[in-house]
Amino acid sequence: MVVPQTAQTQRLFTAIALPSEHKKELRRWVEQDVNELSFRKWTDFRDYHVTLQFLGDVATKDIPELEQALFQAAAAHSPFTLGIGEPGTFGRDGFPRVLWRVVTGQKDCLNQLHQSIVQATEPLGFKPEERPYRPHITVARSYTGQEPVPASIFQSDDRIGKPWEVGEFVLYATRMGQKPMYQIIQTIPLSRRNP
Template identity: 50%
Template structure:
């Protein structure tokens, strides 16, 4: 079988996500560049790849993708737009030797969780099993701490006066392209109906 992402591949490695808008990609990049001076990680996410995962789907047979997109269209139609904003930073794994560095999201997290659940509910009939662990929305900034000693505390993100909020009016189906920058390619965007405040 061909590897996912190759031409004439039998499968694609897919996941659904809310993308971070371009102006916030730049804002997080500035913060990330400051972190790089004090913390060492093996892999830093390309800012164009910043996102909040909704559901990881794994390697999906290309013949199944039209069914997936139909299910995601139905899921999008049942949700409404909402507001999010950038939150603080944190890590997964041991604090002294973290596995992942992330930025959180604040705002209407209940609507984000509802969107995530709706996506999972609509793809379940296709054989995609939702994760059992609680949904923990975040933006992955870096992976695999490589410092010679325990990691320093994460510096507070500086508020330069920029607005870090945005309206979530769609989500995307991403395919992973290993070895490329950016690493994630949008296969389809799913608009979410506008919700009145």
Template identity: 45%
Template sequence: MNNYSYTDLPSRRERLFIALRVPTHIQNVLRMSAEQVQGKLDFRKWTDYRDYHITLQFLGDTLVSDIGLLRKTLRSVTVGTHPFELQLSGWGTFGLEEAPKVLWKGVEGEIDQLHLLQKRIVDATSSLGFKAELRPYSPHITMARKFLGHNPGNGDKGIFGLFPELFLGVNSWIVQDFVLYVTQSGQAPMYEVVDTFSFS
């Protein structure tokens, strides 16, 4: 655990989620890609490169007094979980094509292992009262939110015609753990690690 402390305020609620961290060399690749198009695409908020992650489960507002049991439950998920490889893939959006809510970067590689890990986490936390999302799990890295501008053209490609097709550097990594994040609104970076769960 980093500087985050929760033992003194058990009745407070914190906004938590479980995710895969994006390693530094992947952060840099994504940051360089984003910088190439930020001046051309009018999104309200671009993700701080230090906050890049792949969400596994959003937990929402959680009592601080419940974090201890949550950490114990998540540690049980690591038993028998093995490292796996992921790599960056293409760009995508959520929402209307002409006014997307989210711009994201996809991942590929050992996706079956990623889906299995996500399912094991959701199954484990369900015993604590956390609910799984109804929509199918779609792993991605959020790059920006809420498109405010107009479609810049580029023929049939729309906004995707502005993105670099080549990766700058190594675009794969080995996943060896997952983390529990707390959201610190108004700070940069906004997400702070509560605990790290290494595969055993």
């Protein structure tokens, strides 16, 4: 099902989109605390999300079948609560390739949703990632500074809003070169049944 990207394909992934207010608060943190750091690419605040599964280049004709599998996966899950935690990095200490904010809240529920999506898409030909699932919100990529990232950016920040209820996830298509870069092509609600 995963095919090279052409006019007949779309690059897709599933994710939890952040509420608008949380996106704005995260943008304020970037502008006030870390905007002076030298990163090659800053995430457009409208694109802030928590990735569930990267799917790759998918034939447009196969998207309805994928969506059906995602709706079935979502039906097994009730809404849960997430929040935004401390900053962190991936890559070499002081010279990170990714700057992110950790996800807090009901992470067991998040991990279970991730697993359900992976299990639902695998029969369609999507391969699970080999590395462990580490939910986060990417803020910037490819640090280019000459000096290490200052430790001060990892200090406590209580300006990010209260936790929010996750009642759905989305299927995003990547639109390279556009801002925002991610376009929602389907919203998949979680079941409202009690767990």
